[in-house]
Amino acid sequence: MPKNIYQLNHEPALQVTAKKPVMTSSFMLLSLLGLVVAFFTSQVHSAENADTQANLYAEKYVAQNGSQLQSLSSSPDTQLEHRKNQEEDNTRMLENGYDMMGSSTFISTSVADDLALQHGKDLRADTVLVYNKNTPIKTNIVRLDGDKAGEKAADDANKSATQTPQTIHYATYWAKLPTPLLGVHIIKLIPATSNGVALAEEVKGLTIIAVIKESPAAQARIVKGDNLLKIGEQVLENPDDLFAAVKRYAGQTVPVEVQRGNEVVKTTVALNVRK
Structure with missing residues (x-):
């Protein structure tokens, strides 16, 4: 993949x-x-x-x-x-x-x-x-x-x-980096295709490859390997969605949904304000 x-x-x-x-x-x-x-x-x-x-x-x-x-x-x-x-x-x-x-x-x-x-x-x-x-x-x-x-x-x-x-x-x-608003590094996983046919199921959300220590994400116990699905009302399908969400909710405490294995975990995160 x-x-x-x-x-x-x-x-x-x-x-x-x-x-x-x-x-x-x-x-x-x-x-x-x-x-x-x-x-x-x-x-x-x-x-x-x-x-x-x-x-x-x-x-x-x-x-x-x-x-x-x-x-x-x-x-x-x-x-x-x-x-x-x-x-x-x-x-x-x-x-x-x-x-x-x-x-x-x-x-x-x-x-x-x-x-x-x-x-x-x-x-x-x-x-x-x-x-x-x-x-x-x-x-x-x-x-x-x-x-x-x-x-x-x-x-x-x-x-x-x-x-x-x-x-x-x-x-x-x-x-x-400056103080992070959320504190995650992400990638978007895209299924390989053959003759226009996907060879694997689509991975929903954005996959986290690293969580910055002591960041809002770390304090919310979001971990490497989680897939970010949603922040507040913003569904996360690509990196631009994440940028829009953290900008929209900066300084607020908002609900977050992540996929962890076969389970959807719901938590809250207190986003920082850009200084």
Whole structure:
């Protein structure tokens, strides 16, 4: 069942480079037999081909949902954390009242983590989480001709690539949110279809993926995995319905209905007022 939620999914890049043309009989000729086509896996040589001063964490940054989210502070003391479990960290950060601004992903040789911190400061992030994982990926240049010079260049490049360890670099950038009106992070689950026919039953409401600690939702004992069905008189069928409901009932105590397993649970929640 696919989730209607923004996910960062970078497809491997394919780069092609050609050997420089050589001077023959005072004319500049580009021989097809002199072409050396290089197929790279997942941007492995991006660091090697880029300027040594370039910050790959900045170059490979992708904002989440086009968000302009920043720290509430004009000069945040951005913190860098080295982490291992991305899924657990995402939930922890959401529950602690942060939201992801965006992420950077690339594969290269060793890159200083301080560059991720620097980019986090440029973004005005409160926290940067960095993940580094060694990978067995080897980059090979495929020779499509019999040119001896081209063969030697390819062999030298392949030898260097084999001997140089590669690392998957991944960083996420987080900003603290204002005091939440409700305090939940949600997704809308949409059944997969085949030839226009749904392969599963529709999931009613909005599925909660995290509840912010000490928020109105947490105090109302709404938990991760619940499906929000209704707030006040507002039936919740999509995220816009939830935004409309919390805006409408801000500062009020209203009834809430959630689906928890096979049971519909009714409770009340005292929504905050946006400060």
